[in-house]
């Protein structure tokens with residue numbers, strides 16, 4: 131029997147889609163061992179409910195990331211360095227331990243593209259391996275183009291932009307901009323170095339594996355898949371997950387907001403969520419609150435504890451009281467279920483790829499508010515290529531004002547073209563994962579390959 135190790139990069143936006151992949155494989159009779167870091171394993175299992183569908187299907191295990199449990203894992207540079215030092219050895223030990231037990235030897239390692247170090251471990255242990263990229267092809271393109279970007283003098287050997295030249299790869303693909311390179315978006319050099327190292331690693335690993343799969347679809351990124359032809363679309367996985375129950379959350383979902391949504395008219399509610407690690411400064415956070423108030427529409431807003439740079443989240447004076455009748459604030463929502471709810475009119479989002487796919491497969495139009503990494507290219511897909519949403523304009527001080535928020539919300543909701551385009555895109559995306567669709571066929575072939583014994 132095939133036995134796959136699935137290993138995500140240790141962040142919420144990676145663990146969720148990798149679990150979706152693991153679930154799909156387990157449904158097809160593949161034995162799956164899912165490897166979280168110890169800290170994330172605790173978070174994920176502490177939010178389990180009795181109905182967690184993957185229990186029993188996947189074996190959930192953990193290895194240390196090398197940091198002490200109390201250390202801050204939001205420092206990407208420090209975390210990445212520690213991961214690279216500690217996790218390869220620990221993964222190798224885990225594989226050896228499983229193999230020595232003898233009954234179900236590991237036959238394949240599937241590594242998140244941001245955990246490409248695991249591909250080297252697979253090679254070392256004589257196990258076949260594949261990459262799963264949990265975001266768009268467009269977001270992998272800069273990593274795969276590093277050599278060219280250096281040769282053309284656009285970045286230096288450390289990934290830092292030298293000249294501000296935009297590269298248009300195709301009209302239906304977000305351009306590669308030096309200012310928005312996944313590793314160049316951050317202020318501190320440690321993070322830039324770490325993300326650049328991850329990008330160099332995935333580019334190298336992509337040449338070492340037979341399969342580079344991606345949580346996207348031909349109809350979402352047609353040109354990208356034909357240009358980067360080694361990358362194989364198998365998504366959107368969440369749309370093909372027959373158990374239809376998203377798992378792997380680091381925080382407890384607040385299901386009471388679904389009942390609240392039931393009480394609101396169809397297509398009336400603005401859903402606002404910024405993924406798992408976007409940080410707001412206080413002024414911008416207040417401006418968002420006041421924009422929602424000014425819009426005078428029902429809203430469901432996810433405000434994670436610690437979402438602002440201040441130690442506690444604080445709302446404008448009287449905001450909570452004034453909006454209580456039509457606003458609901460939760461600290462973590464069952465987002466896929468929220469987006470599938472008929473009351474939701476639009477999604478004000480940071481455009482993380484998972485959020486993007488979740489909005490797309492539910493035909494929900496977007497208001498885009500990207501902060502970092504691939505979120506800018508996802509915004510370009512939404513606003514300029516798919517045309518199922520709008521972006522914001524900042525004022526001269528670099529802030530998005532309450533009036534801008536109100537204006538864009540009104541524009542998005544009143545102009546039915548956006549909803550129409552979103553529904554068309556939903557149809558296209560779903561065709562890919564239905565029986566006979568290209569992602570469906572690719573995933574079937576991938577699973578067949580997983581099941582084949584190595585010679």
Ligand code: UDX
Pocket residue numbers: 141142143144146265379403404405406407408432461462463464465466481482483484485486488502503504505
């Ligand atoms: C990160 C990066 O920021 C993103 O750009 C990249 O594409 C993936 O990794 P994150 O910022 O957390 O992810 O955003 P996103 O990709 O949207 O993933 C967030 C996940 O958390 C989604 O699956 C979403 O459904 C879930 N979520 C979010 C909830 O379940 N409840 C919430 O309240 C908020």
